[in-house]
Amino acid sequence: MASKTQVPPWYSKFNLPALLEHAGQLRNIPCSCDVTQRPQCGSLNWAIFLSFDDGVEWVFRSPAAEEDDISLEAAGELLESEVATMKYIKENSSIPIPNIFDYSSTKLNSVGIPYILMSKAPGTQLQNFRWDPHLLEKGVFPQRQHLGPTQKEKIMQQLGRIVSQLSNLRFNKLGSLFQEAGEYRVGKCLSPAFIFHDRETLGDVERGPFKHDEEYYQALISVFLLHVQELRLQHNVFFAPIPILEGFETSQSRRSAVSRWQDFVKIGGKVDSGKNRLDYCTAGHFLQQMVPFISGGAIGAQPGPVSGFPLCHPDLSASNIFVDGDLNITCIIDWAFASTVPVSTALMTPGLPHPRDGTDPFLDSAFKAWLLTRLTLLDGLQDYCYFKELYTSVYKPVEEVNISALFKEARKDDKLIEIAEELADDEEWAPEILQDEEDYFGVIGKMEKPAGGEKEAALIGIERRAIARKINVVSGLSQDFVADERLWRWIEEMKRD
Template structure:
């Protein structure tokens, strides 16, 4: 599909989003059908139920009467998930490599190997230290991000609009001219804060964050055009910013992204925090610095002890680690250990794409492997 064809799809989705904006209900929750018609009850949307979260009774599910409670419930769900459920591939301080970060696929595949090696050490994914980081991130979202996402209640259009949580290519039917003829799978539709409809949908899958400005503008153009047809007015600029924040927020709290840390940094910047652009995390007000400070608080230390008591036996972790590196090889184990040492020595350390590119450059530059190990043993200058 060409970019122009994608833009056509996005414009239509923008039009539909604006139409849904007028379909209002008094509370935020999922749509149910009863004897007397449709009604709103507790949220069964992504973030509240999937990934076994439905089994956690402590997750607030509403229905909610205001945006702040709804967003906070999702941050709480993330925290409870981090405390009790498997973390999958999510390591907050080690975002999963993505192809866009590398010049070619060979470099990307090498980075994914380095990442897998790093997180294999000590069962990092489900370790108490990683779980603690997500709990701290949940606190940051509730206190520093959500207040900037909440919009004042509109007196002219009170209530909360209907939203489709899975706008993806498999749920869109189009004709030969790429006109959308049908949107299916509304089973988990729910009502949401209005700003959520201004979040550019991810295509081909909801987890895909759209960064192509032409596609974002096409979606917004569809909303603006339909808005003029319906009301003749303009969309308030603060809704576009709120929509940007909601896009990233949902991917983090739903654990539906590959690079949670990057989304949190972007959210913090949108909320008015310092913009690090991934180049310098030494600022004392950066996300990495804030999380590092909070990790030393009394509550965080108590939580760390609580989480450590629930980890699996060290013998089983060591067995899996040995089994992994027996297959991967001693050289990869050596690199992973050097990176882990650097991470341990620096509480602001983030193992992102810059680190894996740096490791690759070192291994390529030095002919003798012994020299490469010596260089790698030093802390990577850009991984702080």
Template sequence: MSSKSGSDKVFLYRKFDLQALCRRASALRRGVPCVCDPEQHPASGSFNWAVFISFEDGVRWVFRAPHPRDFMPEEQAEKLLASEAATLRYLKAHSDIPVPEVYEYCASSDNDIGVPFILMNEAPGRPLSNFWKASEAFQPSLETAKKNKILSQLGAITWKLSQLRFDKIGSLFEEAGSFELKECLSRGHMLRGRYLLEIPRGPFVSETEFYDSLVSAFSEHAETLPISPNCFVAPIPTPVEYQSSIQCKKAVGLWNDFVTIGNKIDTANNRVDYVVVADALRDILRTLELPAVNPGTFPLHHPDLSANNIFVDDDCNITCLIDWSFASSIPEATLLTMPGLPQYGDELCPQLQIPFIDGFIAAIPESTDQKLFQKYRESLELGQVAWALSRLLSLDSIRDYNLFANVWQFARGSDQDMGQYFLQKRCLPHYITLYNEVHEEDPPILEIEEEEKDYFRDKDFRKAIAMKLTLVSDWKRQYAEIQEPRLRENMFVASPVLWKWIHAFVQDWKEMLDRSTPEIRGEIE
């Protein structure tokens, strides 16, 4: 058995006592010998890394530990690890939902191995991400019938989660063999630096407290934390909005040009727009009635049912759900939303929502009051509002404008135009004062201009388009104290229609260029 040699690949992310790990694993299996190959390359995710332990009888375990990341201090990572381990043990004890079995965990470095860890069994099957969607020419996409089968099973699992109820909203921890809800470690409370914010963290006794905390996190995030790449009025183009990957790539290029002028993302105009969104959400949530069948208690929730965290066998039977970091109890409406597939932020197409709903309904015992079947179906069909709200409040999406528009339409309908609402708010003294305060923290003008110069080097034509678009957007005067008429009487939003129009204009312009100017043609290719 190797010691902590710096040349061993197993120590890529962190040094630990390999021999102590094997001794501990072997002892947990009553002396069955095991090895941990020091030349294996650790598996790695955003927050954790893992290595595999092989026992003499063919059994394999996973040893998982937090990454030493700058964006997540060790204290917070250890807290997340402890809660995830407790959640997995609770699920094993109170349900038949397929999750890894935790044999031992230690949420601090104060142990013989030298790092915080979870020891669990290897998840059977393969990650759904391996074949959900074609990523290479030689890799076929999963058939629709198989996708339907998987969604139906996820619906049934969601029903089972809906039966694991708590009287508060928070995350599970284990103490002296019993489970207890403590502070909420949801994505919206922890990620993107939000663990630093001084906000209520629960456990929350009501949905109102929970949402108020998330809105506070959203608002403070907008004012003080990095928000890149989120630009409220300029959502990043996504492939589903374009006919080809080439067209989408062109749109992303135009988007990059636009947000580079004036450093539009992490500066005051964009930040205050998000504060306006936060204040609007706070008002909306006071009266918004999200569908719930059993209000007053709160179900357990997997916060990231993406294709990476769903394991299936060759017949597309779900064999394991992994990565329960950031798990908590939540309002029922959030549980009754569609999973994001293949990735957390992806909205499930309507065709695949049907088998999810049908799978949920089919899992309800036949002895249940028939009225509940209809209530659940109605709640599930309205789940996209809660889906949009949860992604928006966590700033987990690149489509914030669209998400807010969905929530606004559900809550306000056509009673008030959303664009006019923003224009009115931007004129209020409160937001102009806030803009001036936030603007003081913006990067110096010379620094921004230098970044523009580097970005647009040899790209004069593209820079001219981005500057014209900035002028048309009235960007620099959104929160300015000016009396003269503004250029715009409506709210500027960089939608797919805009990028397609500019792309068409550029194509027409290229055709008009004289062949003697290849340098310009090359720049706008």
């Protein structure tokens, strides 16, 4: 009997000899695997390469067994949907995607784990090129070829053609694609907004399939509101957007700002505080009112020769796009969370190098849809900015909108008053928050590895905590306080002087 081999020990135990035998039988050519290779790892899956005697390579990919973000059941559903989606795309378009040779959505197979066997993507990942225009200090990142405007335009034109093909693959419902008895159908929606960050565990959530885009957007907001009340908030602080590179002259300045931001949100346990959760609940209150301005009926969508809801790849990031030496797109991978979406969502320009990097504001309906979906996913860096832009785009106020004042007035609503009382009851115990602060600032100086050793490290921790506390005091004195890039640049200038 073939022994089970662990590749590597921190992913999954599986029967490697059985896998190699099975792959060899599928091609009738001996198959082998370099057991010293380091698996490729994504957010939810890991993969290794198999080699055949004739030089052909396949990819063996499986859900990460220790992944806490989704259950094995959800991972199996995602795998089933991904296979169905890729088969449908292969049959109905010329979009370059891997060929699927075999799969199992459960561990009830000779290999012992869920898996997909597919062709290896030709070319190299787009992330091996530098997309952003900002100058980075030497030694910060590996040297990569910088893409100029003409090269970027070539890639975007190709992505436009790919998205155009996807937009013609339409269905009468919103949800994820499945295949049963050779027939394709739209089932419940497995997009990240319904799955990530333990959202699959939330009850009382309508998950589709949806017949109308307004139902879909309202469901996104509902799961968002349940998340901010019941689950951990990861890194999100509404009135303290995470510093992004565009707001700073150098990447070093941005990194310093991120450190200051981390110090600030650690004071008082801001991320999971009742105040922060209430801020997000208030944002959700407004989002519900904005849905009619975003859904198809409000943006002038008229029946045309192609009706229904198009397929969409939710993560056209630089890591999922492969190109050849001439920057021709050779493959698009990672279709696990693909689903049918409202037309306005399908129109969103891919944000590169990462989807959170934004879209073009002149595409009004698509821009609104991008802002709403990015905010409700709670996976972005600038939630305050997303909300402010969305509010401005929908209502077009004559004067500069004051979000803090807007939220204060909205909290007179009976539902928000009730939520505020519930969140106050669930507030984390103050001594635990203080201990978390002590632990954080006790080690933060050591992480900078100062030349002066432990004594200097301790002083760094004390100084950073003092600055964070002063900012915290100021934030409590001003109703309009937002810890944005202006604050972090000012602190850097003060320290420099």
